[in-house]
Amino acid sequence: MEAQLTIDRHAAIGDTHDRLFGAFVEHLGRCVYGGIFEPGHPTADAKGFRQDVMALVRELAPTIMRYPGGNFVSGYNWEDGVGPVEQRPRRLDLAWMSTETNEFGTNEFIDWCRATGIEPMLAVNLGTRGADAARNLVEYCNHPGGTAWSDLRRAHGWEQPHAVKFWCLGNEVDGPWQMEHKTAQEYGRVATETAKMMKWVDPSLELAACGSAARNMPTFGAWEREVLQHCFEHVEFISLHTYLNNYAEDMQSFLASADLMDSFIEEVVSIADAVAAERRSSKRLMLSFDEWNVWYRTRGKREGRTVPGWPVAPKILEEVYTMGDALAFGGACISLLNHADRVKAACLAQLVNAIAPIMTETGGSAWRQTIFHPFAQMSNLGRGRVLRAQVTSPTYSASYYDPRGTQDHHFAMPEVPFLKSAVVHNAEEGFLTLFLLNRSLDQSLSVRADLRGLSLAGLERAEQLQDADLEAVNSASSPDRIAPTPLEGIEISAGRVCATLLPASWNVIRLRLD
Numbered sequence: 150m151e152a153q154l155t156i157d158r159h160a161a162i163g164d165t166h167d168r169l170f171g172a173f174v175e176h177l178g179r180c181v182y183g184g185i186f187e188p189g190h191p192t193a194d195a196k197g198f199r200q201d202v203m204a205l206v207r208e209l210a211p212t213i214m215r216y217p218g219g220n221f222v223s224g225y226n227w228e229d230g231v232g233p234v235e236q237r238p239r240r241l242d243l244a245w246m247s248t249e250t251n252e253f254g255t256n257e258f259i260d261w262c263r264a265t266g267i268e269p270m271l272a273v274n275l276g277t278r279g280a281d282a283a284r285n286l287v288e289y290c291n292h293p294g295g296t297a298w299s300d301l302r303r304a305h306g307w308e309q310p311h312a313v314k315f316w317c318l319g320n321e322v323d324g325p326w327q328m329e330h331k332t333a334q335e336y337g338r339v340a341t342e343t344a345k346m347m348k349w350v351d352p353s354l355e356l357a358a359c360g361s362a363a364r365n366m367p368t369f370g371a372w373e374r375e376v377l378q379h380c381f382e383h384v385e386f387i388s389l390h391t392y393l394n395n396y397a398e399d400m401q402s403f404l405a406s407a408d409l410m411d412s413f414i415e416e417v418v419s420i421a422d423a424v425a426a427e428r429r430s431s432k433r434l435m436l437s438f439d440e441w442n443v444w445y446r447t448r449g450k451r452e453g454r455t456v457p458g459w460p461v462a463p464k465i466l467e468e469v470y471t472m473g474d475a476l477a478f479g480g481a482c483i484s485l486l487n488h489a490d491r492v493k494a495a496c497l498a499q500l501v502n503a504i505a506p507i508m509t510e511t512g513g514s515a516w517r518q519t520i521f522h523p524f525a526q527m528s529n530l531g532r533g534r535v536l537r538a539q540v541t542s543p544t545y546s547a548s549y550y551d552p553r554g555t556q557d558h559h560f561a562m563p564e565v566p567f568l569k570s571a572v573v574h575n576a577e578e579g580f581l582t583l584f585l586l587n588r589s590l591d592q593s594l595s596v597r598a599d600l601r602g603l604s605l606a607g608l609e610r611a612e613q614l615q616d617a618d619l620e621a622v623n624s625a626s627s628p629d630r631i632a633p634t635p636l637e638g639i640e641i642s643a644g645r646v647c648a649t650l651l652p653a654s655w656n657v658i659r660l661r662l663d
Contacts, residue, residue, distance in 0.1 A: 151595045152542035152568040154583075158602035162535040163490025165573070168315070170528035171270065172211035173440065173498040174258070175219035177245055182462035183511040184501030185261060186253045190512060197253075198261055201515045205507050206265055206500070209521060210528040213268040213315065215439055215496045216258050220244035222320050223276025223328040227286050230254020232305055243328060246455035247463050255290065256302075259311045268315070270439075270496070273343065275319030275336070275359075276329040280343040287316075287350045315355050315494065317439060318343055318380075321362035321390065323372050326451075333372045337379030344383035357386035357437040357494070364391065364413040365551055365558040373417060377424040377434070386437040386494065387421055389413060392504075393477050394445035394551065400473055400619060402547035404588040404653075405565040407480030409549060414438070414488045436488070438495040441481055443474045443520065444504045466503040472631050472653075473619035475519035479586050479655040482527040486571035486584065489535040497524060508625075516628035519621075522614055526633070526657045530582045533575030538598075542566035545588075567594060568650075580609060583658040587650040590619075598646040604663040605644070611636035615654035633657075 174180055185206075188197035217225055221244045229238050229251045237251040255271070262269040271290070273283035285298050290311040292299035299310070321327050322336045331339070336359065344356050358380050361369040373387060391410050395403040414436060421434040447454065447466045456463035470478075485495050501507045506521035547562040569586040581603060587594040612633040623630050636656055640647040650656050 150543050150567060150589060150592050151597070152540065152566075154570060154572070154596065154598040155539040156536055156572050156598055156600050156603070158536065158574060160537045162487060162537050164534050165486065165489045165532055166493040167212045168268070168494035169485060169489060169492060170211055170531070171213035171215065171439070171494060171496040172209070172500045173215040173219070173496040174217070174500050175503070176217050176221045176242065176249055177219060177499065177503045178465040178467065179462050179502040179509070179511065180499050180505065181253050184509060186257065187511065196257070196260060198264060199509070199515070202501060202507060202509060203265055205515055205517060209506060209525050211267060211497070211500070212528070213270050213494065213496070214262055214500070215270045215272065215317065218244065218272060218320055219498070220320065220327065222272045222274050225274050226278070227255060227274070227282065231256055231289070231302075241459060245465065246459065248459045248461045250461055256305060256307055259307070269311070269313050270315040270317065271313050272317035272320055275322060275339055275343060276327060279339055280346045283343045284346040284350050287347045287354070291351045314353060315357070316347065317357045317388065317437070318384070319359050322359045323366055323368055324362045333368065333375035334379075337376040340376065341380040341383055344380055348383070355386065356384045357388050357439065358384045360387045360389050360417060362390050364409065364416070370416070370420060373420045374424060377421060381424055381428065381430075381432075381434070384434070386435050387417060388437045388439050389417055390440035391438070392440075392442055392444040392448070393481060394443070394448070395473070395477070396445055396552065397550040399548070401545065401588070401590060402549050402562070403473065403477050404480060405547040405562050406477060406549050407484045407569065408562060408565060409551075409560055410441070410481055410484040411487070414484070414492060418491050435493040436491050438485060438492050440496060440498040442498050442504050443470065443478050444468055447504070467508070468504045469622050470518045470520045471619060472519055472616045472621045475523060475614055475631065476586065476588070476653060476655055478520040479523035479584070479614070480569050482523050483569050483571040483584055483586060486527065486531055486535050486573065510625055514625050516623055516625060518623055519631040522631070522633055523655055526612070527584065530657060530659055531571075531573050531584070533573045533577075536572040536574055538570060538572045540566060540568060540570060542568040568596060574603070579662045581660045581662055583646070585648070585650055585656040585658065587652060587654045587656070590653050592652055594650045596648050596650060600644045600646070605641055605646070606661040606663045608639055608641060609659040609661050611639050611648070611656070611658045613651065613654050613656045615651045619653060
């Protein structure tokens, strides 16, 4: 098979924002305890942070980190997680049916972010709490001093403000699985009042309102419109969540699923802009895709996602990712890049152990899952201006099954290109990077890229992620079973690049420019 890309340096989609390459830490399973935080581990520092995990996080290169949830935040009292550790209360967490010790809280999270060079993103509880608790948390985190909450932070040992700029107004409040689930009108009102009060404390904040928890929620579309009718003037972002799956055990359709992510983004953009048009407003809301990943083996019903007896940090949602999962995941990376004009923040959910690119053994080793590699390549190599490439590719038909939300959906996809691609031009550093996914399971794909307005100086690097066994995984005993290998045979001539992509492969080609 053959495919062609026509790339013009002047045909741009938009510039990637640093926050596009974010991730997510929730008090869920072993994400925090036994994940990023494990006092007594051989690699732990004085604060209990696992240095082996931190080294992998730096390699993964996320830029912003969402915390503390997720479903967890809808029942979280932030005050429980600050102050002397020995005085912090143990609570029942109704989100994941476990016991929360509160040994790790807001200040520890901020310290961890500072140690890794990652921007913190905090979510406020708009389930069981509301605007008053949220504005107090902003005062605790961001006010310099001289008030009750800011001085309490200083008394706890953090003299300087945390200066957290990006905040989420709750989590998946449209979902009936959420603590104190709300209607669009109820949420729109509380989000508006919360946003007002938070910004009165710190006018520099950027806020994200909750969009639909999934594209197939019965209220999708109507939810976004009604929520934004209330809080449009008070927020900068609307959120989206998506988890790709292969419940139907149809790999060809699974690899097409990221195209539905494209549709979701474009539909939410249309709704947000329609609300702006009704107001005759030039303001354009950006999108925060603050939960996305592949997730299906451990998703299931609640009884399959919890451990009886209210354990501390139970081993739950520990999805083991295959080579096939990494390919679908790479497609999602491409979808995010190709909407860099409006998706200005995104968070891979989660970071460690629970549906995560990094796995650990408590007290033992840490390793990269298969999905680690496409994300690390996107984050490290995908900074710059995303170009709008014209793609000519053979296509196939697919039928994707998605049970996410409160009802099942089957999506017919009649024209899925075998080649899914994104092109990023980093003019400052002098590179052009091609992200190429061959979705054919049994045929190689010859790709020709014609460049306009770009002068090539040579090949910087070319890598592929490919294995004949799409069920292959990485493990503690075989941590590099799936890892990038050189992509050979790249041909470069004046204004043209040619490559042959193996069946079912993720490929990255980085070119030096004059």
